[in-house]
């Protein structure tokens with residue numbers, strides 16, 4: 001007779017960023033946004049990719065340019081209410097992916113609404129990156145607004161070293 005067993009399966013793993021994303025994340029640790037510049041077509045990608053999607057040339061850790069920490073909001077989605085009920089405890093979330101502190105990881109659990117998922121085109125880049133706008137910044141959010149990366153005081157080389165983008169005009 002078949003029986004149903006009901007529990008979670010956790011698969012711990014480590015993932016290497018590779019040299020290109022690793023350099024980008026290392027830049028964030030130093031409060032710097034780096035763009036990967038294709039040596040062939042000269043397009044600048046933020047975040048960078050291992051391969052130029054237009055001309056298929058490999059990018060390396062030597063193909064980087066330092067950009068300003070500012071850009072333009074080109075689109076956004078505003079979230080005004082929680083879809084997922086009450087947030088699980090930090091202990092529970094941290095037990096799911098160890099040893100990272102995942103309590104505010106937007107892919108695991110979103111921030112408290114209201115917040116916006118934004119596409120920011122950093123000055124000098126040809127692509128836009130996904131990030132967050134939260135709190136009082138929401139009142140100023142609009143397509144075309146200028147935004148500046150607000151870095152955390154303590155950074156670890158993670159996309160959330162940028163706490164959010166602040167609207168500056």
Ligand SMILES: [Zn+2]
Pocket residue numbers: 038039040041042043052053054055056057
């Ligand atoms: Zn290219």
